[in-house]
Amino acid sequence: GAGVSQSPSNKVTEKGKDVELRCDPISGHTALYWYRQRLGQGLEFLIYFQGNSAPDKSGLPSDRFSAERTGESVSTLTIQRTQQEDSAVYLCASRTSDGNEQFFGPGTRLTVL
Amino acid sequence: AQSVAQPEDQVKVAEGNPLTVKCTYSVSGNPYLFWYVQYPNRGLQFLLKYITGDNLVKGSYGFEAEFNKSQTSFHLKKPSALVSDSALYFCAVRGYNFNKFYFGSGTKLNVKP
Numbered sequence: 555g556a557g558v559s560q561s562p563s564n565k566v567t568e569k570g571k572d573v574e575l576r577c578d579p580i581s582g583h584t585a586l587y588w589y590r591q592r593l594g595q596g597l598e599f600l601i602y603f604q605g606n607s608a609p610d611k612s613g614l615p616s617d618r619f620s621a622e623r624t625g626e627s628v629s630t631l632t633i634q635r636t637q638q639e640d641s642a643v644y645l646c647a648s649r650t651s652d653g654n655e656q657f658f659g660p661g662t663r664l665t666v667l
Numbered sequence: 668a669q670s671v672a673q674p675e676d677q678v679k680v681a682e683g684n685p686l687t688v689k690c691t692y693s694v695s696g697n698p699y700l701f702w703y704v705q706y707p708n709r710g711l712q713f714l715l716k717y718i719t720g721d722n723l724v725k726g727s728y729g730f731e732a733e734f735n736k737s738q739t740s741f742h743l744k745k746p747s748a749l750v751s752d753s754a755l756y757f758c759a760v761r762g763y764n765f766n767k768f769y770f771g772s773g774t775k776l777n778v779k780p
Contacts, residue, residue: 558710585766587768589770595772595773596757596770596771596772596773597711597757597770599767599768599769599770602766602767604766610766610767645710645711647710647711654699654701654716654718654761655701655713655716656711656713656768657713658703658710658711658712659710660708660709660710661709661710
């Protein structure tokens with residue numbers, strides 16, 4: 555079946571612009587995660603959605619970052635007034651409510667000039 | 668606090684030799700432990716997990732990992748490395764009553780012909 559998809563695969567933007575990244579989880583997966591991976595570094599947790607529960611936003615680095623998810627479907631991560639330090643690969647992952655392993659998308663590579 | 672440590676940034680082995688990629692963890696309660704592999708410009712792929720039961724778990728592509736509770740370790744192993752195993756490997760932990768996953772910084776495995 556289809557895996558987790560993300561779009562766009564690459565995004566180049568100018569400093570100060572807003573960007574929106576999209577994640578389509580695997581159908582039926584109620585849990586969805588966003589991570590940031592800076593060049594040569596590990597994964598940094600950003601936000602977690604579980605069904606209709608309030609999301610865990612504890613990893614968002616600043617108020618310029620926000621994410622939405624409607625029900626158990628698509629999620630969007632929005633970065634406002636982008637800065638050069640926002641340049642990274644943004645990874646999305648989903649899992650079933652009682653599952654343990656996450657399934658990752660291919661990521662969106664964001665470059666802020 | 669939950670955390671994962673991968674003490675080696677890089678591991679180099681010759682093809683055909685055994686390989687070990689180290690991981691230690693800190694988590695409240697019983698740990699759920701995972702290994703993921705990341706090939707260039709790709710998302711993370713699940714390799715194996717430890718939830719409960721036998722301390723030696725087997726996963727994809729001939730990899731295995733040993734859970735050692737007293738040493739709080741979960742090292743990844745393979746008896747005979749292949750050049751195609753060259754990639755970035757991430758260890759992750761989840762506390763049994765937590766929804767967040769904590770990832771190590773990654774270990775780059777380089778298998779030489």
